[in-house]
Amino acid sequence: MKRALGWLAAGAIALGFLLPLLWMLHASFRPEAEVFTGGFRGLFSFRGLGLDNYAAAWRRAALGIGLLNSILQVAGILGLGLLFNSMAAFALARFEFAGRRLLFGLVLVLIILPVEVLAVPLLLTVRDLGLTGGYGRTLAALVLPFAVKAFNVYFLRQHFLALPRDLEEAAVVDGAGPFRIYWSVALPAIRPALATVLVLDVLTHWSDFIWPLIVCTRAETRTVQLALANLFTQPPIQWGDILACAVLVTLPVLLVFRLAQRHVVASDLGAGIK
């Protein structure tokens, strides 16, 4: 009985969180005139459902180019980020050098600075580097400022610190140098941490709005969030299109989370070490 009540309560809470999403999904298939009819009860109406909103949203928001830009942006941040952040983290965790503690202190300070504070200095830097105007330059402006992230450096450093020394020493005796140890031993051993960073970065940068708004000055450089926002300002305001666009923007994130989830949870580190 107690168990059943527990399940019921858990189910109710889960439903509470799911309901807006379900409503968004359902409404995205409804004709524009019926999007808001019936409130949440409208969820049970299946009359006139279709893909018209999706076709219109794709066309009006130029979602194709938006998705491509966002994928390139996030892939760039992830690719460069995983490499640079993990290398910095490994150096801070394992190498002895003058100023290491000071550098790590600066990393911690950077974690607490919000992007809004950094926006203007970043924009000035990006402008001075000439990363404005063209497509490639704008893409670089979207990626480079966020390729190295203080939190990721900190997070990965903690995981490198937790690696048993024996693992690295075994590699040293096997003949591995510092880069080989980082690349072939330490990095694969913290896969769950990398997957966590990957998921967090995808969630963060797929939703980036302020920074793309600042640097994407031309239509063909817009990311998905700008494309979605554009539907709010482009008359006529079609809520069906907006919701369809929102669904399409959400799907890639869900997919990434689904694929990376297994790695976020699992770790086989304990297997090589007693």
Next chain:
Amino acid sequence: MAKVVLENVFKIYPGDVTAVHDACLEIQDQEFVVLVGPSGCGKSTTLRMVAGLEDISRGSIFIDGKKVNDIPPKDRDIAMVFQNYALYPHMSVYNNMAFGLKLRKYPKAEIHKRVMEAAEILGIVDYLERKPKALSGGQRQRVAVGRAIVRKPKAFLFDEPLSNLDAKMRVQMRAEISKLHNRLKSTMIYVTHDQIEAMTMGDRIVVMKDGWIQQVDTPLNIYNQPANQFVAGFIGSPPMNFFKGRIVREGNAVFFDEGQFRLAVPEPAAGKLAPHAGQDVALGIRPEHVHERGERPEADPARVVPATVEVVEMMGSEVYLYASTGRSNFTARVQAACRRQIGDAVEVVLDMERAHFFGGADEKALL
């Protein structure tokens, strides 16, 4: 295969903490040497200096005649087996073993040949595609040994490799490593805190305490002729018994006076102890040299000690009697037929020909 030499080696950590003092050791080619001692005695640090994982503060280490102080571990041509296996968790057993060879750019065929050879020797052919997490503790340790074998190094270093295994597996792996040594005929340096491993595996044993080498000798010599009281107490299970007392000389006779009882010291020990008359010493005697009076009815009364039984441990093949004289506690290893009970008054006979005497500030053997 190679000779490994340590010349006046020190390891001094920041803060002037000396972990290893003036270690001098010559390990012959193909020899199996065991470094043994309690935690913190410097045995692992010594091994790690040989491996190159710790810098040498002072002194020199030579491998195969070449000074290796400033040579990185990868160029010392040694292989090491770690206590907690240190297998790469994301690699298969095969790749764990092949990793070192790949880094040294061996041809694929040669790598395959060596891995398969090692896997055959260690009986892990069926597990080559598995990841470490799919192996038992014993299998993982075999892989760790395999990773060392494939390299065919000049010397193998083992850092407490069996400590994480259960008692049965430890005995089995102990025998396997000994067999491996006989088969490979290679120089092996083995660190353990387990004196049974040291006794059963080593050609020679190095006993260490507080960073100092106490004695280097064959297992039997260490057991029968310990250099000092520490070595005597550390090697042997159950450990050697010690009675504190004084050397007393009466005419030509020499006695050990414990206070409650007095034991006659036979020749030739008596002659050697005579100059120490009046000096406080410790008499050491192994449990197998302490007998129940009933086992030695003809024993000289000057070798008999009265005591009270405090604990009786039936081992099946023998019985350990833990007894007390009131001032000293001791253990006797007596025949399985012994049926003594806790609280029984017993008389034990000490086999004084097998007694050891330790004295002086450094508790050195006096005989």
